[in-house]
Amino acid sequence: MTNDLRIRIDAADLPGLVCSPAAFADGSVQTYRNVHVAVQRRARREELLDPQPGDATSATWTLPCTTTAAPSGIDIKGPYVQGRPGERFVYLSWGTVDEPGTFTMFRRAKLLLGAVPTDVLDAATRTGLLVGRLGLTDSHGCPLCARVVPPAITWTAEPTG
Template sequence: MLDLHPGDAASAVWTLECTASPLAEGIDVKGPYVQGRPGQRFVYLVWGNVDPDGQFTMFRRAKLMFDGVDGQVLAEAVAAGRLVARLGLTDVKGLPLRAAVRPPLVTWSAESATGAGAGRA
């Protein structure tokens, strides 16, 4: 688990160290927080409660799906050093985002690894 953020925070940023490897059909992203098989990789965004003793209990999670990243954007991210995902953290009902998340719910972009960003692959 990485950096907990309050559910009502104005924004949240996580940086995940990943590696990218070429595949016949594109680029495979792997890392300690990346789940799934090649072509079906994702990162969980987990929602939960923290009790007074500091115990975390999950109640909902979303999958940020890498198969929704445009191949050109992913190639640019490999060259630049950072893949950034920007997304709202709630659904249309104002509840925590859940299920598989792909564009248009998430916008993927490439950024320089030395620049500011919201996430890295």
């Protein structure tokens, strides 16, 4: 049986419009300007959901999904859900936006859906809404990247409405 589910990502603590996360062996530093973050569509790196400026107070994205029972538990699918069954995740892509509005990605955060506590995911399949709350600035003041699991993200099931 397939159930509808929405995943809402509530983000706070964005790092700003300018960051310098990459230091090179020669001591030079890459600076990124007009930094934005968005959810990346599955298999379409250039297709992004609602890019938000890096200096926004907060950012929220709601993703349409479906769930089905699978041997490994509940499988989540949707246009913004990446990966194979048992290894699903959502990408938050960080990039710069130039004058004509072109987004050029320089790093990503991988929100691992397999790290959602089982009881929370079970409850979310009943309520219809899974919410992930996280800060988007890493310990160096740069855009959060790499694998994101609790406690860096908090997952809850909430009622739709």
